Amino acid sequence: MVALVPTETHGDERGALLNFIEAQRAAIRRSLHGLTEEQAASRPSASELSLSGLVKHVAEVELNWLRLAQRRPNERQRTGETWGDGFRLVDEETIPEVVGFWAGVAKETEEFxxxxxxxxxTFPLPEAPWFPKDGQVSIRWMLLHLVQEAARHAGHADIVRESLDGKGSYELIAAEQGRG
Incomplete structure (x- = not known):
């Protein structure tokens, strides 16, 4: 069973960075394997994190960074939504809908x-207390940040999933491939 990022990157840095992002996306998506909407929305640890909420969060974070890099407004930002709403499904959102949305974002990220x-x-960062004043970042930096963001949450997803039913990432890879 393969658990490593593909080594085939067509010899370019862009391909390598995109492969690493996709590997982390896949780990997060895989954490949902075989779960019901209710199980994926549960919070089995002291944390407020759920698997469905993590999927929504990383999809929206990726879109936010993509829109910043494209210098376009994020059409998905909702007024009246709280910070916590970004970490849970609301207004009849479903896992298939959020996963499908994320697939579209991933495709758009790669094309961009x-x-x-x-x-x-480079592109400018918005004014915010956590960004440097008049900050700019490169597309490379954004891609590395997306690897970091997704990897951090893939680790969270591993812990939440193991808390639900004891299944770890290797078991989920095997199950996803029909070997477990």
Whole structure:
């Protein structure tokens, strides 16, 4: 069973970075394997995190970064939504809907990254207390940040899933491939 990021990157940095992001996306999606909506929404630990909420969060974070890099408004931001609403399904959202949304974001991210002239191209950060004043980051930095963000939450997803039914990532890889 393969658990490593594919080594086939077509010899380019963009491909390698996109493969690492996709590996982390897959780990998060895999944490949902075989669960009901109710199980995926449960919070089996002291944390407020649920698996369905993590999927929604990482999808929306990726879209936010993509829109910043594209210098476009994020059409998905909702008024009246609380910070916590970004970590749980609301208004009849479903796991298939959120996973499908994330797949669209992932496709758009890849198309955008492949279209930019250079990974050294920069874009401005919005004003926020957690960003440097007049900050700029490169497309490369954004991709590395997306790896970091998704990997952090893939680890959270591992712990939440193990708390639900004891299944770890290797068991889920095997189950997903029909070997477990």
């Amino acid at each position: 990254v492949r279209s930019v002239p250079s990974l050294d191209d």
